[in-house]
Amino acid sequence: MLEFIQEKLGKALSSLTGKGLLTEADVDTALRELRVSLLEADVALPAIKHLMATVRERAVGEAVLRGANPGQQVVKIVYDALVELLGAETPLELKAAPPAVILMCGLQGGGKTTTSGKLAKWLKDTQKKTVMLASLDVYRPAAIEQLAILAEKTGALSFSHDSMDVMVRAKAAMAEAKKLSVDVLIVDTAGRLAIDEALMAELVAVREVIKPTASLLVADGQTGQVAVDVAKAFHDKTPLTGLVLTRMDGDARGGAALSMRFITGVPILFLGMGEQVGALEAFRPEGLAGRILGQGDVVALVGKLQAAAASEDGARLEEKLMSGKSMDMTDLKKQMLMMKKMGGMTGMLDLLPGMGALKNKIDPSKVDDKVIVRQIAVIDSMTAAERKNPSLLNAKRRIRIAKGCGLTVHDVNKVVKMHEQMNQMTKMMRSGQLQKMMGKMK
Ligand SMILES: Nc1nc2c(ncn2[C@@H]2O[C@H](COP(=O)(O)OP(=O)(O)OP(=O)(O)O)[C@@H](O)[C@H]2O)c(=O)[nH]1
Ligand SMILES: [Mg+2]
Known part of the structure; x- marks a missing residue:
């Protein structure tokens, strides 16, 4: 997600990271590149100006004070400013005498x-x-049917009515929702062009009848500057209470979310992450800001790692690691399962700082989560004795294992190699070498 901004900013900020001291000129250089990146990502000019001013003001003073790791400091400042700009997490407002009514509006498609x-x-x-x-x-032939199918899929009630008059339908839907005492009535409207005055007038009239608790603008997260004008036009006519940015699963440039929020002041509530009914995420500014910066969703990563470490397998693995015993194939499998739980390699790469840009350069087949599943299949084809004592794995056994799991000897060799590497790593960890290495990296 948002790879475009990520890559650009990754470049701009990598020129800063690693330098010993942060000068005013450094900040300005970074900010100039940041500005170009944001412009190219279709972030609206007023939002960019605001962000730049905030960062410059905070960065220069702060850096002089500490100076320890200037690059990270600027990243942190930009990140914080972005989080502020994106706005706090806002819950969907549903407090109303039932039914709470959610009005969905937005452009066609x-x-x-x-x-x-x-x-x-x-x-x-x-x-x-x-x-x-x-x-x-009532304008697009299959629109009513499309929503009815979604109702069936999600187990929601579906309003049906013979009338093709919008106002008649609006009134009847309200009455029906009240009669059946549903908690929430979601009202889907026809897509419109911002300039379509007739449709806009209809939306205003509908509002009068349904008195929405929440008015959500649903907008394609992949659109750029246009999105801001659209949001403004809608907000003028029908005060919005929330934004939903869709298609954030694609190569969204992300500028739309930032600009719409900044210009209208309307909070972002949800992100659409795919076509399936489950693909909706509550908006988290930290997540989006982190990803925009290519610094990874550090917060989410920490959470995931903690969850995995807390798991029993994690605890047992660690115990074994510290006990000095060498790890067998069963341990390797546990590690792989943990990795899978954490979202696999692709999930991890998204979350790790600086990996946004890297991901494009890696052969996707090598980071595919399917690889983990295949590696586990290799281990499952081994006998108990082989899993316990991988040194038994001679060529003949490897051929048998490959046949057993329908893979190649090359695949088996890779798993054996991974096991060797794992044991090397654990030896290093026990001796404290790894910690030293990590320290240097920091
Ligand atoms: N990848 C992806 N596709 C989405 C997402 N949300 C919607 N779509 C797709 O976008 C297309 C249009 O979605 P609709 O929900 O029909 O859009 P609409 O605003 O109701 O369109 P109109 O009623 O014609 O104005 C469909 O093919 C959806 O599957 C999303 O978050 N990610
Ligand atoms: Mg529709």
């Missing part, structure tokens, strides 16, 4: 209908709400 379905599932699963989905899109 922005993802309103899909997001309506996702929201229904999210409200049901995480908020334990009963939800009704009602379509007011």
Whole structure:
């Protein structure tokens, strides 16, 4: 996600990291590149100006004071400013005499209908709400049917009515939701062009009837500057309470999210992360800011690592590691399973600082999570004796194992090699060599 900004900023800031001292000129150089990166990523000019000013003001003074690792310090300052600019986590407002009504609006194809379905599932699963989905899109032939299918998929109630009059449908949907005492009524509307005055007027009229608790603008996260104008136009006509940025699973440049939030002041509530009904994420400014900077979602990484370390397997592995015994193939498998739990190699790469740019350069087949599954298959094809004592693995046995799991001897050799490396690492860890190395890296 957001690889574009990541790569650009990665470049701009790598010129700073590693230098001993941060001068005003350094800050200015970094900021100039930062500015170009953000511009190219379609971040609106006022947002860029604000960010630059904040960072310059904080960076120069602060760096002179500490000076220890200037690069990281600037990154941290930019990151903090970005988090502020993206705004705090805001919950979806649902406090109302039931039903709470969520109005979905936005441009054609922005993802309103899909997001309506996702929201229904999210409200049901995480908020334990009963939800009704009602379509007011009488213009596109399959639109009503599309929402009905999503209702079925998510177990939400589906509003149906013979009338093709938008206002009639709006009133009837309200009445029906009240009658069935559903907690939340989600109202999906027809997609519109910002300049379409007739449709905008209709939206205003609909608002009068349904009196929405929340008005969400659903916008394609991959669009650039245009998104800001759209958000402004909508916000003028129908005060918005939240933004949902869709298609953030693609190669979104991310500028849209930042700009829309900055210009309208409307909080970002959710990110759409795919076409499936489950692909909705509550917005977290730290996550987005971290990824924009290519510094990785350090917070999430720490959380994931902690969760894995806390797991029983983790504890047992560590115990064994410290006991001085060598690790066998079963230990290697446990490690792989832990890695898989943490989102696999691709997940890890996304989260690790500075890896955003690197990911493009790595052959995707080598970091594919499927690789882990294959490696585990190799270990599963070994006999108990072989797993315990990998030195038994001669050529003949390796051929048998390869046949057993439908892979090649080359694949088996790779796992054996990994096992050797793991034991080398643990030896280094016990002797404290690794800690020294890590210290140097820091
Ligand atoms: N990859 C990806 N695709 C999405 C996401 N959200 C929606 N889409 C896709 O975008 C297309 C349009 O989505 P819709 O939900 O129909 O958009 P809409 O705003 O209701 O469109 P109209 O009703 O025509 O205005 C569909 O093919 C969706 O599957 C997302 O978060 N990620
Ligand atoms: Mg639609």
